[in-house]
Amino acid sequence: MSRDLREQIREILAPFQGRNVVLIPALQAVQEKFGYLPEVAMEEIGRIADLSTNVVYGVASFYAQFRTTPIGKRHVAVCQGTACHVRGGARILEAIERALGIKAGETRPDLEYSLETVACIGACALAPTLRINEDTHGKLTTNEIEQLFPKTSKQEEKPNS
């Protein structure tokens, strides 16, 4: 399995060999494929960029875009930018955290959902907003959160209710 992973990563990295601008685009390419950066990716990228694994990790951990843990099938990014903040974005986030039973930055153990906050998705006129995978949803209310994230998740969280 891990050999397979390494092979796959080498395939993704092949076009970067010998290029001037390598590190960040290579990290992005791997993350686009897997949704996160597996440890072997750091080693492989270090190899083609001629850098030690810890330097690669140091760069990856500096940027908010990069993750070292897998994301859920549905990745929810809740905007916490200024426009969303003044229109109640913090409460939208809390409602989602309650509905999904996870906090921002976490992934559900069943890998159905992961949740993160982002600083701005640039759709401020539609504030408050969130993105589920590629789909942007705007002008959110707590009612809509209930519809977007149906009760099942809440029941799992509180089996006795």
Add this chain to the structure above:
Amino acid sequence: METRPNSECRILVCQSTGCESSKSDKITQALENQIKELGLSKNVEVKFTGCHGFCQQGPIVIVEPEGVFYTQVKEADVPEILKSHILEGKYVERLFYHNPVTGEAIPLYKDVPFYCRQQRLILRNCGHINPEIIEDYLATGGYTALRKAIFEMNPESIIEEITRSGLRGRGGAGFPTGKKWEEAYKAKEQPKYVVCNGDEGDPGAFMDRSVLEADPHSVLEGMAIAGYAVGTPYGYIYVRAEYPLAVKRLRMAIAQAKERNLMGNKIMGSEFSFDVEIMQGAGAFVCGEGSALMYSIEGKRGMPRVRPPRSVASGLWSKPTSLNNVKTYATVPLIINRGADWFSSIGTEGSKGTAVFALTGKIANSGLIEVPMGTVLRQVVFDIGGGVQEGKKFKAVQTGGPSGGCLPETLLDLPIDFESLTKAGSMMGSGGMVVMDTDTCMVDLAQFFLKFCSNESCGKCVPCREGLPLMIDIMKKITQGEGEPDDIQRLINMGETIRSGSLCGLGTTAPNPVLSSIRYFEDEWKAHVIDKICPALVCRALINFYILPDKCAGCGICARACPVEAISGGKRMIHVIDQEKCIKCATCLEKCPDRFSAVVKVTGEHVTVPKEPVPVGTK
């Protein structure tokens, strides 16, 4: 109607991030399909465009040549637009834009106040051309400025023209563009680079995104002219990874420009070659700072460095580099074509040309706007922005992004330019403008900005890395009702230390929102610190929710909705909130039916309610 020639009737559909998240791509598709079915393909052309700027009203559809402006269009509206407007010549009135104040319907694009008070130079093509087709840009005179620059001018005369125009960097710092180009031109080392800063990290700002999505060629043309002036074939454009559509359209634009030899080797048969490589950012606000951005392109951690040397002497890979913002480059072709005198006739003494703002927050007309420098804030907020949402009262406007400042009502007549905003304790920034109403707590907001800057601090300078969290701790205390009288002065002192002890733009401006908020809204700060109340009813530790016994009908909706089961009651019983359990999420306030309006939110006062649920009607 059916006999009008193809070119005359065009339906423009906005397909930028804002409108597309309201499914405008489906509208384009439906229009195309149904036009085919109706056999109108010869007479009516459907065209998607970039951002019109009026995102609040999206998706936006414009029918030309009449210039009829339809707002909040849905896929289901398509048959009616085609049948009524296109076939029968009757406009679809219910989709007109309505003036939020007077309720008056405004059918034509050119009459909508949001647009008719703007002067759109940088946004000249946004919403009017298809950004994915180079012919559209060429038809507006695109790439004629590059041709003029290469064949009729030389680097010195280009730099002189830009210098004379008074153009200053649109990224926020306002450095004179001509001076920057001149220094890069005079630098001896080779190779040199021109870099475009599209790392628009300010939350609440989407000017650069809209320009890149709606008119990518204008930026590329500006970069090529800069390349010619500075003397380099190498261009980089650094775009936020959060802007996938902008990246896609830039890629298409570069490929199309190369096909036509407007970019690449020996442009238009001249000796000048120029190519642009796209570099995607990876989510670090600090990379909007020049030296950090360049380190990021090199594949390093984006941490700003000590200057001098400035990047025109030692920038990307330690070579001379001219870095400009997206909007600066988009302005350049206009200046080359229309001349420095024309450009410098717009704006104020020290700030020439126009400024683009992303108008957001509690404003009636959210969107992207462009006005001449020197326009007063009041005109932007009230005439163009339509005033505060839902008729509430204006409280403040934040300019300059998370490290700008909040300006109160008394400064609404301030003319907008680089100097006046800085003097007022805010800054131009790259163009975010967030409007606040009386429901916004200035202490909470200042804390929000400070947290943002603290999260994004790269950690290099101690005052920024350690000082910002300390300020946040004090503010947490204040918002929790545990503030001490000298906390406000302590915040001011710390803010000034961080300001003077940090290297880059992030650290030196991060305390701005706190300092400007204290300067203009001292009463609100004192209310938190001394009276332990939050007048805007935002800070949770300082507010309480109560169910009014004379209004509660015992319907139980609030109790079922409460996420923490803090509400007790029963059928036809007056419900009671357990103040210990309540997390103040306001769900009960939202869920209580309007006809009862039994839930109230208060600060600093106690409302008498029963201890236990009692039957409805009990006095």
